[in-house]
Amino acid sequence: MVATARSSSSVRAAVRLTLMAGWLGFCVIPHLLMRPFGPSPWPRRLLRGIGWIAGARVETTGPKPTARTLIVSNHVSWLDIPMLAGATDCAFVAKDGLKGHPIMRWLCEQNGTVFVDRDRKASVGDQLSDMERALRSPKPLTLFPEGTxxxxxxxxxxxxxxxxxxxxxxxxLTVQPVAIDYRGAAPEFGWPQxxxxxxxxxxxxGRKGTVSVTLHFLAPLAPGQDRKALTRQSHAAVAAALAPSGVAPARV
Structure with a gap:
């Protein structure tokens, strides 16, 4: 199903934001009670609910990633995060700008987020070490290599x-490309200049209605390749999966 353009309502946005705040309040208490005894399922439940309240209706294809999988995915919208986490229980590699927002930082930390500064090449070694530690957890780790x-x-x-x-x-370690497919509605959910x-x-x-999104879990890549080969293959796999929805691939 291809979604058509819909007008945005501030009232609808306020209602959804209120529902999200209520869902957050509902999830926090059991999460804090369970956290001392091991991994908590509540961050995943929180994010899945956030995506659903925002109108995302998610379907999946292909083998879902497991622990010690580095997910390499395209990135269209902030909605990608609750949809992927809800489907896979993954953590994320995110820009360190979120660290300046206390509530967002705390929420990200509860889900195992790795913060990176992509503009500081000198910090890449530390960032890789942080990613390695995250991959030793039971969660897959998602990287958005478009950078934005x-x-x-x-x-x-x-x-x-x-x-x-x-x-x-x-x-x-397994590297698995994932294509987030808004089925032709991606321009409605992207971030225009x-x-x-x-x-x-x-x-x-504030967008009316729902949107059907498919998460294509694609074939894992062969291990032992250099990073540029893995990057090219990931990009080609994601581009091929999105082509039927009219998403044009960039040259790499």
């Missing part, structure tokens, strides 16, 4: 720096 969300019209080039971890992994982050968030919350 797109406007939904095309697939951006993938950056290879953080895939260096997979060249000679310290633990057995000139739109602020807050405006994008409110616009998507």
């Amino acid at each position: 969300v797109s406007d939904g019209h095309g697939l951006l080039p993938f950056r290879s720096s953080l895939l260096k971890l997979a060249e000679d992994p310290p633990v057995p 000139g739109e602020t982050g807050q405006a994008n968030f409110v616009r998507l919350l």
Whole structure:
């Protein structure tokens, strides 16, 4: 099903935001009670619920990633995060700008987020070490190698720096491409140039109806390759999966 353009309502956005806040309040207490005794299922439940309240209706194809899997995915919208986490219980590699928002930082930390500064090449070694520690947990780890969300019209080039971890992994590691497919509706959910982050968030919350999204879990890549080969193969696999929905691939 291809979604058509829908107007955004501030009232609808406020209702959804209120529901999200209520769902967060419901999830926090059992999470804090369970956390001292081992991994808590509540971050995954929280994020899955956030995606559902926002209108995402998720289907999946292919083998779902397991522990010690590095997911390499395209990135269209903030909605990608609750959808992927809800489907796989994955943690994420995220820009360290989120660390400046106390509530967002705490929520990210509860789900095992690895914060990176992509503009500081000198810190890549520390970032790879943080990713290695995250991959030793029971969760898969998701990397968005485009480095940013797109406007939904095309697939951006993938950056290879953080895939260096997979060249000679310290633990057995699987690299699995994943394509987030909005089935032709990606331009409605992307982040167009000139739109602020807050405006994008409110616009998507105010969107009428739901959207059907398919998470294509693609074939894992052969291990032992260099990071540039893994980057090219990941990009090609994601581009091929998105082509039927009209997403144009970038040259790499």
